[in-house]
Amino acid sequence: MNKKYGFTSVLLLVFILTFSLISGCKSGKKPPQEGEEAKVPENVAEIKQDIDKANKIFRALPSPLESAKLIQTAGAQFKADLLNPVSKQNSYVTNKALALNLGVYTCDLSFASLYEQTQLLIDYMNAAKKMADGLGILDAIQQDDIDKLEENINNSEVIMEVVSQTFMNSNSSLEEEGRTATAATVLLGGWIEGLYISTQLVDMKDFNGNKLVDRIIDQKLSIDILLDLLNTNKGNPSIDELILQVQKLKTVFDKIKLSSTPIKTEYDQASNTTLLKSEVSTNMTPDTFIELSRTVAEIRNSFVN
């Protein structure tokens, strides 16, 4: 009898959950029609209280693709020896190393794709796939994606689309599985790799007025977003170590002064685009840049070695 009752309970649960699944994201009700009497659920005040408390916060770092595009737009040249060699891919076995190097390899493959380094792109896509598979996010980069790249190797639009899609698949899979610490680690790996490549590409003889230096200074705007992102997973030993490393980097960024005039908007009807007008003044000495560059290299090397 007990056994039967237990089975019935489970069946009931399955029914309730199946019903909820069918409703899924579409659980919202349409507004009641006029004259229709609104039902008052007993717990409605409690629900409203929860709504007031709820406040989802997203923190977005420049994606590897955006970082690579910023480097390219600043007029930097491609240097393959700055990328993390794919030969190292088998040495990453821990969850932390796999996540960091998924970010690193994704940034490297974005960089290779923008500079039309086709063979490198395929190699780095395979390396990123290995990291994603190791993390158990098998649908992040599929063989079909690599085949699509090979078939469209001269079509930059398709390449960018595949690169963007694979990155989205990785971070959305981790988010949907509730693996927020791993997702943040992947983002950190990609961001540090972009910063590492940028700092290494700056020629100190051409420091003043260098557009790439300006883009590096801009990363000061993202360091607090990054720390907030990591802090939401504080208490996780791997994340705590990373926070210490990023805090060290922040102390160097704090030496750079960055101030902006208030932003004014200017709408251009012809392009349907709004220009956000503001003047920014910064000061980064060559010494601070060298310190920043060394700190970034130290962190990046701890990720890849």
Add this chain to the structure above:
Amino acid sequence: MRLTRTLPILAFLLFAFSLSINAQCKQFAKKECLPQLEKYTHDGNYHAAVLVEGEEAELYKTFYSDMEYRVAIVGESTLPAVEFKVMDINKNVLYSSKEHNNATTWDFKLQSSQQLKIVVKVSSFNKPGDTPASGCVAIMFGFKVKK
């Protein structure tokens, strides 16, 4: 004894339920929000969550002076209007979708790189007593090199 057998099954089902909701959000983001970026290249970042009417979400991101951006914010059809505001770090409102007929996209470029805050709010059906509607809201960014 019955409880010890039932609990793991219940935990598993709840886990599966949560995965399913998130997977639906991912599909919704890909199907409904991504196409709104049109000629802009999607940056690859994923931001989507289930929100209930009246709820707010915030997003912080740095935007660069070399790029032109499109932000696309789309909520499921079961939700009332989803409004968004773009603000600077001093909370000055630079754009409000409410003033543009609840537009789902906004195109902009910057003279200087800036960190901006995007506040998304699901409005309310204003029917007290009814169970609040819920649904996925996706936020995506596309970029292209500034001309």
